[in-house]
Amino acid sequence: xxxxxxxxxxxxxxxxxxxxxxxxxxxxxxxxxxxxxxxxxxxxxxxxxxxxxxxxxxxxxxxxxxxxxxxxxxxxxxxxxxxxxxxxxxxxxxxxxxxxxxxxxxxxxxxxxxxxxxxxxxxxxxxxxxxxxxxxxxxxxxxxxxxxxxxxxxxxxxxxxxxxxxxxxxxxxxxxxxxxxxxxxxxxxxxxxxxxxxxxxxxxxxxxxxxxxxxxxxxxxxxxxxxxxxxxxxxxxxxxxxxxxxxxxxxxxxxxxxxxxxxxxxxxxxxxxxxxxxxxxxxxxxxxxxxxxxxxxxxxxxxxxxxxxxxxxxxxxxxxxxxxxxxxxxxxxxxxxxxxxxxxxxxxxxxxxxxxxxxxxxxxxxxxxxxxxxxxxxxxxxxxxxxxxxxxxxxxxxxxxxxxxxxxxxxxxxxxxxxxxxxxxxxxxxxxxxxxxxxxxxxxxxxxxxxxxxxxxxxxxxxxxxxxxxxxxxxxxxxxxxxxxxxxxxxxxxxxxxxxxxxxxxxxxxxxxxxxxxxxxxxxxxxxxxxxxxxxxxxxxxxxxxxxxxx
Amino acid sequence: xxxxxxxxxxxxxxxxxxxxxxxxxxxxxxxxxxxxxxxxxxxxxxxxxxxxxxxxxxxxxxxxxxxxxxxxxxxxxxxxxxxxxxxxxxxxxxxxxxxxxxxxxxxxxxxxxxxxxxxxxxxxxxxxxxxxxxxxxxxxxxxxxxxxxxxxxxxxxxxxxxxxxxxxxxxxxxxxxxxx
Ligand SMILES: Cc1cc2nc3c(=O)[nH]c(=O)nc-3n(C[C@H](O)[C@H](O)[C@H](O)COP(=O)(O)OP(=O)(O)OC[C@H]3O[C@@H](n4cnc5c(N)ncnc54)[C@H](O)[C@@H]3O)c2cc1C
Ligand code: SF4
Numbered sequence: 001x002x003x004x005x006x007x008x009x010x011x012x013x014x015x016x017x018x019x020x021x022x023x024x025x026x027x028x029x030x031x032x033x034x035x036x037x038x039x040x041x042x043x044x045x046x047x048x049x050x051x052x053x054x055x056x057x058x059x060x061x062x063x064x065x066x067x068x069x070x071x072x073x074x075x076x077x078x079x080x081x082x083x084x085x086x087x088x089x090x091x092x093x094x095x096x097x098x099x100x101x102x103x104x105x106x107x108x109x110x111x112x113x114x115x116x117x118x119x120x121x122x123x124x125x126x127x128x129x130x131x132x133x134x135x136x137x138x139x140x141x142x143x144x145x146x147x148x149x150x151x152x153x154x155x156x157x158x159x160x161x162x163x164x165x166x167x168x169x170x171x172x173x174x175x176x177x178x179x180x181x182x183x184x185x186x187x188x189x190x191x192x193x194x195x196x197x198x199x200x201x202x203x204x205x206x207x208x209x210x211x212x213x214x215x216x217x218x219x220x221x222x223x224x225x226x227x228x229x230x231x232x233x234x235x236x237x238x239x240x241x242x243x244x245x246x247x248x249x250x251x252x253x254x255x256x257x258x259x260x261x262x263x264x265x266x267x268x269x270x271x272x273x274x275x276x277x278x279x280x281x282x283x284x285x286x287x288x289x290x291x292x293x294x295x296x297x298x299x300x301x302x303x304x305x306x307x308x309x310x311x312x313x314x315x316x317x318x319x320x321x322x323x324x325x326x327x328x329x330x331x332x333x334x335x336x337x338x339x340x341x342x343x344x345x346x347x348x349x350x351x352x353x354x355x356x357x358x359x360x361x362x363x364x365x366x367x368x369x370x371x372x373x374x375x376x377x378x379x380x381x382x383x384x385x386x387x388x389x390x391x392x393x394x395x396x397x398x399x400x401x402x403x404x405x406x407x408x409x410x411x412x413x414x415x416x417x418x419x420x421x422x423x424x425x426x427x428x429x430x431x432x433x434x435x436x437x438x439x440x441x442x443x444x445x446x447x448x449x450x451x452x453x454x455x456x457x458x459x460x461x462x463x464x465x466x467x468x469x470x471x472x473x474x475x476x477x478x479x480x481x482x483x484x485x486x487x488x489x490x491x492x493x494x495x496x497x498x499x500x501x502x503x504x505x506x507x508x509x510x511x512x513x514x515x516x517x518x519x520x521x522x523x524x525x526x527x528x529x530x531x532x533x534x535x536x537x538x539x540x541x542x543x544x545x546x547x548x549x550x551x
Numbered sequence: 552x553x554x555x556x557x558x559x560x561x562x563x564x565x566x567x568x569x570x571x572x573x574x575x576x577x578x579x580x581x582x583x584x585x586x587x588x589x590x591x592x593x594x595x596x597x598x599x600x601x602x603x604x605x606x607x608x609x610x611x612x613x614x615x616x617x618x619x620x621x622x623x624x625x626x627x628x629x630x631x632x633x634x635x636x637x638x639x640x641x642x643x644x645x646x647x648x649x650x651x652x653x654x655x656x657x658x659x660x661x662x663x664x665x666x667x668x669x670x671x672x673x674x675x676x677x678x679x680x681x682x683x684x685x686x687x688x689x690x691x692x693x694x695x696x697x698x699x700x701x702x703x704x705x706x707x708x709x710x711x712x713x714x715x716x717x718x719x720x721x722x723x724x725x726x727x728x729x730x731x
Contacts, residue, residue, distance in 0.1 A: 062700070062715050063692055065676045174723050211712060211719025221717065334722035335714045363723065368714035370699045374692045376672065392672045394608040394691065402708050408727070 023101020026282030032544025100228030152195030215337030325472030
């Protein structure tokens, strides 16, 4: 099924809606519309992975062979890119192109944005306000939590108002969370549970989390939500998925007001046109603007739906700030693939600076010993999982190395600061390099502005304070000058009411074309410091409703 | 630390059943299999070769290797077993040519030397590569994977529920056992 290159990939006739991309955004739009009786076809660039192979993929991820990117077939000629900003952006490590999209590989943390994130300009004179506010999105947040299956508990005093309980109880604190508790009490830092799209009990026909501890890159039990769940639900409602069908361009009618077709390629070398009444781009925050830019025409010389010139602009992600410390006592933490406690205390700031930041109590000890055992004692860790240098010992020798390299007394704090949208942080086309279809590749230009830098410095101090109070010795920390991104890509086709400054309306329809919608974090006006995917899901459900009304 | 066939079934849980039901299945299977000898596609020679490799690459603290390894490799999925067999045969033929004896008849230190002479310790694992690369991938690393994703094996490094074993949900909440 997955690599089938002879499947029927001819277009559907009489499709009501063509959804491009089958990540969580595309899957939820497709499910919403197909369950309301519309004929939906999904065009997905990547392949379909058989859920029956997830254990094997897990083994592949634990064995030191090949690259982690191979597990979901990320990278290669299809996924060529360049990065030209002040900070390097490792694009292929932040996305999966396959049925289910990046949620096949994600961690699954699902907080809501806070009210302030929608009102950055009104409150602080920074960035821009969203054209909708938290209250507009609130019912969709609740629906998204139900759809994905979010475990959480209302113990977070900083959380924005909510009307319903989480569908499942939160995960209990890890042992290492409890080690932070006294220090945080002393410093008056409130720890609380972490909402996550992971089953703390059996939910929606999927297993409870059993603790394989390999959530990134793959959950073998199905306890972690991934969007292929809603792709299958959409199919059960009659939707059709055409995999390995990268859309090359979107074509409009002679007036330039309506999209006619999505032109896609197939593995057999054919090119087809999929017609539909409405089109939804759900290709993530890099491929969505890229596809619009690739679809330029005489009416839209700067790219489809780009009369504002905003397509590709305001690209955002959140840099990671992390500190690891050693305690004198053993932490003896048994592995689990996710964290269970956070603090949103530093989120709703009064002054413009420092900005919002989310503090995370990470589970670190001990890391997987399978990989170093199998690498002949080569100590790879989660930070450098792309390093596959081989050691040359086994047996007792490796055991000794591991015992001395994995002191069982480590704790770690992580944080994501907000990064403000900046016009010059953007996705453009680089004509000098092409993908496997000869299309110019995306160039991601990412710079970390002073607002995020000040916020990073602020939270690093908080992290130091906690470690001081704990009596921990710091053993490593991420470089504030060169932080890795959290893989939370946002911006690039922003939402707004002014067609001269934004790409989509509050109903997620492009200003320029009557039947072209966008479901993606690309429509975010600001990114906040929360993980984006629950908001992507909420917006997808909202888009689905608007399209249903328009059809 | 003594390994048993039951431990091998625990190691196989991640290759088959899921979670608690998988563990229960492993327990039941272990009871059913008590006393049953090799019913797999492996010959006795092939199994002896694999056991002899495990005796080199497993830490010396580990005992009960033969029972564990036989149960483990014969319990692997049929495709996996099928991928092991040609590598075992090629490796055995190579050793016989040089040492004039089957691998398992060599002393542990000679076996270590035989693996080193072939370059297995210096090569990266590759399922379709050269003989040493394939030995490293299909035999050595598969055996180490079985040991270190099973609770008993990973206890050697102080972990009750290793990454890759479906039993971590309770254990991540528990405090260290300072008596150990
Ligand atoms: C390691 C990691 C951990 C993460 N952890 C979290 C987390 O804990 N919480 C959180 O909120 N977020 C997390 N994220 C981010 C999260 O995964 C993404 O925000 C989310 O999955 C994006 O969903 P999407 O549907 O918008 O895009 P995607 O999932 O990227 O889907 C886009 C789809 O469109 C397809 N596509 C692209 N171009 C075309 C084309 N031309 N034609 C046809 N199809 C096309 C792609 O193949 C892909 O399948 C994480 C990401 C990574 C990489
Ligand atoms: S720990 Fe992660 S990988 Fe394992 S079952 Fe739970 S969610 Fe899935």
